[in-house]
Amino acid sequence: MTALLQVENVSCGYGRSEVIHEVGMEVRQGETVCLIGPNGAGKSTLIKAITGLIRPGAGRIRFAGQDITAAPPPRRVEAGIALVPEGRGVLPTMTVEENLMLGGYVRRREIDIAAEMDRMMRLFPVLAERRSQTASTLSGGEQQQLVIARGLMSRPKLLILDEPSFGVAPLIVAQIFRTIRELAEAGTTILLVEQNANMALEVAQRGYVFESGRCVTSGATADLRENDLVREVYLGAAV
Structure with missing residues (x-):
């Protein structure tokens, strides 16, 4: 599959405070990719860099083959990036x-x-x-x-969902994730940022695990489910 979104060694943050450090990741056309990790791991900061709300201090972001590192948010929307922000809005x-x-x-x-x-x-x-x-x-x-x-x-060519389960009752969470699965099956390319690792790993094909502003591991979600770190820290399984 062709890489629709490519994040290449991106570092960024707020003022002099660097939050994410040399992060690299990609989302391929037609797949669902999840970012999991605790609060403060840098997931939402990376999303802000991808959508143009903050500008990377280093690194490059490409979308559909174009360098959008310095592009303003409206240009990214026109290019085909849509963000569903945390907290409904x-x-x-x-x-x-x-x-x-x-x-x-x-x-x-x-x-x-x-x-x-x-x-x-x-x-x-x-x-x-x-x-x-x-x-x-x-x-x-x-x-x-x-x-x-x-x-x-x-x-959109890429739909970014930032914590869609945040503050939502469990029954509605299940309904929302059914919808995400249906969108994915219909061919929508999705980048899912989610603290609920179990749900995220069920609906995505690949995932990236964040800690302290860095991607500490990544791979197919089936493999991540068997990863000792992911099982112990995010899935609550005994290792």
Whole structure:
């Protein structure tokens, strides 16, 4: 498979504080890749570097064969990168439909936006039921589904999900991960950042394990499940 996203020896952080150190990773076309690790390991900082919210102090980021290391966030969205941020981030006073419309702004043609809106309503039936409600009236799980749908409205080449299970009831977590699996089976390329290592390793084909700003191991998820470090620290299994 062709590498869609390539992160090459990237180091970055905030001000003079370096959070991630010489990280390298890639996401290939059509696969689901997970990043796992504890809070503060650098996962979200790496996502911010990929989406352009912070600029690497060293290293290079390539997307679809283009160097995007210095590209601003809007250019990355137009190139096909969509981020579903941690903590939902809906626009509470706007309706479900209005939130989705904002996600489709890069599509430009009304016919394309309408077709994508219909697809989201089929993919997330609860959003069809709540279409005219303001986002603030939705439950936490419904808001999470809304932000995933909003990210998909642009038909991204790469969908980045940052902690989709955060603050969501277990029943809704299972539903969200079923949706992620369905998206992957339909060919969506996904980069999943998730503390719930069990769920992440179930849905992804490959994974990277982060500790203290570094990637300490990586590989096929089947192999990571048998890795002593991953089993003991992240899966809660006795070794």
